[in-house]
Amino acid sequence: MVHLSKLTPSSWDFKTRVFVLAVAPVVLVAVILSSYVASSRMQDVEQSLLDRGNALIDHMARMSEFGLFTGNQDLLTSLTQSALVDNDVSKVMIFDETHSVIASSIRSGDVGALSVKLASDDERNNDYLFIEKPIYDSGVQAFDFSEEFAVPSDNDVSRTHQPMGWVEVVLSSRSTKERRKEILLYSLLITLFGLIVSISLAVRISHGVTGPVRRLSLMERKLRGGDFGARVEVKSGGDLGVLEEGFNELARTLGRVDYQLKQQIKAAVEELTKTVAKLESQNRELDSAKNAALRASEAKADFLAKMSHEIRTPMNAVIGFTELLRKTKQNREQVEYTRTIHQSAQQLLNVIEDILSISKLESGTDRVQRMSFDVRNCLEDVVSMLGPTAHRKSLELVLLVDSDVPERLLGDPGRLSQVLINLVNNAIKFTPKGSVTVEVSLEALVDHVARLRVSVMDTGIGIAKGNQTDLFAAFVQADSSMSRRFGGSGLGLTIAKRFVELMGGDISFESELGRGSTFRFRVSCDLDVSTEISDYATILQHVVALIYDGNPFSRRAIRNNLLLAGASTFVSRTLAQVPAMLEGQDGLPQSYNVLILSLGASEISEPDLEECVVSIRRIYSGPILILVSREDYELSPTMVKDGMISSAVKPVRRDTLYLKLHTLSHQNKDHTGLDALRGGSPDLNSNLSFNKYHGVKLLLVEDNEFNRILVSTLLTQKGLCVELAGDGQQAWMAARAEKYDIILMDIHLPIMNGEEATRKIRTTDGPNRDTPVIALTADIFSDKQGGLTAAGISDFVFKPISEDKLFEKLDLWLWKNKASPQRDSALTSGLYQAQPIQEMLLEAEGSSVAPPPVPEHLLEKLYQELPLRRVSLADAIEKGDFKLLLEQAHQLNGVAGYFAFTDLALKARALEKAAASGNTREVAINYHAVSLAIETIVEEHGEE
């Protein structure tokens, strides 16, 4: 079966092509040539027979003319006989003019010729060829003038054209036919022979070409199959031989290369296997090492947590009892010893606290928060907190915030505070005299990202160049002797650095031995564009202030703040210059309506100050704000009597400054500037009526004594009339007895809880049936089910109680049904919640002393309360009661926040969060931080 595609030339294989190429032309030429030669040869033979016949008959016609003319029969017969010499001639006949035979000769034995019929010229019988020709008498011309001799009546002319007879020749075509057959046969034989020879040659040649090619292609297939041992037999000569040898060489090379490659791959694989095995074992080792490290790390953390607990618990006891000891009657020596014990224990706790912070940082569990915060508040909190420490060392602590620093940012205020606390603490620690200045500036504001630069400059002992390198390393202090001199774990800077880095900032410092150091850190925070920012620009619009401050930084800080609020400021560098300026001796207009005397620590004694004020009063009757660097400063009775003199502790918070100034201006009834101020702010004016809360009766229901004191103090300071109840029962009783404008109800109460009490008040027909009841609760989810609201609670104030929040709610409910100037929107509470200036101004109405507006006895109470709180925290931890811990921490947070112990508040809040998360380690770490903060506060108090 031949496939059909094999018939088309394009699908022929190489062999067929070569064969066809070799054979086809030969066959074609042979067939054409041989057929041409044969046919022409046959035609020649026939033609030659015909030619011979014609020649013969011509000859016969001429020869027989005479015989016929003379009637010589013998002559004619011999003529016909002679014609038979030619073998092809079968018969010759001569006829006279009447067509009767005169002479004829027939080849003997040629029987066929006898019976042949006479036919016309050239006609061919099957085997015979007939030729006939007439015989004419040729004659000669005898006359020169033949025309003259012509006989007119003669028919001589026609006679001469009449044939005198005919000759007929019969040619036998037998031999011709035989000849033709012979030719055909020979042609075929020759062609056949030629074809056989050429085909065999073609086959041989094609074998010579295709054979090697086939062998080569076979070998190529083998090579492709990977059989590199395959060789082709070198048979051919010439190019093909070279090709075959080339193929063999190629195969050898390929085999060699293949072998080498395999060897290489094998070697590489072996090596790789080894490497992999090695890596695996290394990995295993690493893994185990890592696990070991992790375990070690965990063990370390555990150890630290345990240790902190194990150490701190007894240490707390030591400190607690030391404090108790201090309260007992002691002689001088004993007091000294006790103090030393207390201090050492405190230091030990600080060290442990720092170590815990570090380990927490190193374990990477610390995360940076991102929340909206008031930049100035945050900074001022820190500075205010550390102010007393500085003041104790008679150092001036200045906060200088550039006016272009944004009000609110998104970031981690806690971390920021901690860094600043550490740095400022450090600065205070190493500065024996002079000042510590915190300068905050906006380095860049690009695409709502503000980069703040905070510099803490001191005039301290400085750091020798040689000791500067490892300053931020853990447990390193500039001089080992320093730790002896200054104490501390040496971890403060390290922690600060870690925190800055955690916030994505950087920290650096420059220092000169004996002249002071400057620590500088930079952090980037996003702008908080969502929160409405208070506009201070016109608050002090009509204030023309004369500022005295000996410290240029402090002076600048005060001046900046005043300018920011739209006030006009003038400065005096010396106290002595002030009277002259007030008199207008310096050529400046005497239109000051506020005098600010900002005094450095121990700059002037109290009697001197009083004398100075008295002398000023002679030439200046306007308001005077005295800023002092002592917490315990109190205005002398003379000054209080003056009514136009107020004081504040440096570094003064901006808002405090504004409030004080505003209050003073308000009191200056004669002053047109303040009238203008009132006129300019009618809303403010109406709301600034004195003792807004005066006469407002309030029932405070709170079981916690501390809280009770705290809140009631706040309220009474504002002029409210506060009655107290310790539990729900008492509250209900009180509510039945007397009508209150508003009731503040703690929910968690003994005997009868707040919910129950409220319900009773609401349900019973009493005077306070419709009195607004504001719940005080630490649990923001307390009204999850709406039970409290159902019971009749009007609103909530969440603990820790924020003063702002509290009064906001009071305002809301006290004037709810009147034309309230307050904004109706309920603002969410928060530690760093923005305080609109208007509210702050209201807050300031009933108080002339701020912040913190905490009476001494309350503070004393706090100092006693804090160690107890710490103990109860420790108890809760020990019991593993995180819920309790959470509540305790929450309350502590509130208390600390209220007393402006920012550090403690932050730490308490962190502890609260840790308690909420249930992470033991976090709890332990944060507890120690809280504990340490409490220690610090208590210790500082004790030192005073």
Added chain:
Amino acid sequence: MLTLSKQKQKQKHKQLLAVISLLLAIVSGSVLSAETKVLVLLSGESDIYRSLLLGLQSTTAATPETTITFVARQVDDENAKEVRWDNYAVIVSVGTKAARQLLKVPPKTPVLSVLVPKTTYESLLHDSLLHEKGGEEKGRDDLGPDQTLNRFSVIYVDQPYSREFVLARKLVPDLRSIGVLLGPNSSKNLPQLKEEARRHQLILNKVEVDETRQDNRDIRDLVRESNVILAIPDPVAFNAQRAKWLLYQAYQQRVAVIAFSKSYVDAGALAAVYSTPEQIGRHAGEVLQAMLRDPNYTAHSDFPKYFSITVNDSVAKSMHLQQPDLEQLRQEISQAELLREQRLGHGSPE
């Protein structure tokens, strides 16, 4: 005898014609004008006729006494029939056809016929005379036959027998017998042949043939019996076949054939005495001049005055004959003829 009486008649005719011509000349006012017009009537377009005419013209041109204007017409020409014979001084007919045409209705103008076989002319003349007699009866012609004869001069195309005899005698040395093949026309001249044979003392063998007879054997015998065969012009006797056959037999038996034409010599005869058209034309020119010069010119019947001799060299060689000097031979023949004419003239009665 007949010839003599004719000559006498001719002379009479001449005289008469001269008188009439003179009279006519007086009447017309000019007999011999400076321009003499001669009509040449040609039998056809053959080159032979043209050559003859050229010979005629050149001969007359050589004698510038009179200016002869030749007007040539062909017999077959349509215009020829309307030709007014009277306008011409002489009419020259060339060839048998023209001669026959003229003699059918003979004009009154003198006629010179050339290139006509003697036997043919005689028979034509005979017919013409008979016709004239018939016309006389009708009262058409006032001229008598003699007068008519006197107007017709002729130059035959044949050679006189004597020339062939002399040639034969000159070429074949031991000539004893002579053979002639006679046809219907030529047999009439047998007496003259006999006379010539007698004169040359030769035996005359003859075979008479006609158109139908199968006479090959007779011819063979004739050739066998004779030393020389004299070819006598006769279209029947010398048709192509017999001419060939004769030559064949003569060649076989080594017998010389003396012919009357160059063509026959070319075909295989030994020798011939013959006249070319130019020679005849020259002769005719001389006769024409004579006719125009002499108003009383007596009509003549002449054999060609000028002639040529030709010999087939191959035949002569094969017969082992000596190559003769042809010019000398011609002169000898001419002289012999002159002598004979003188002798005849002497011997002939006037």
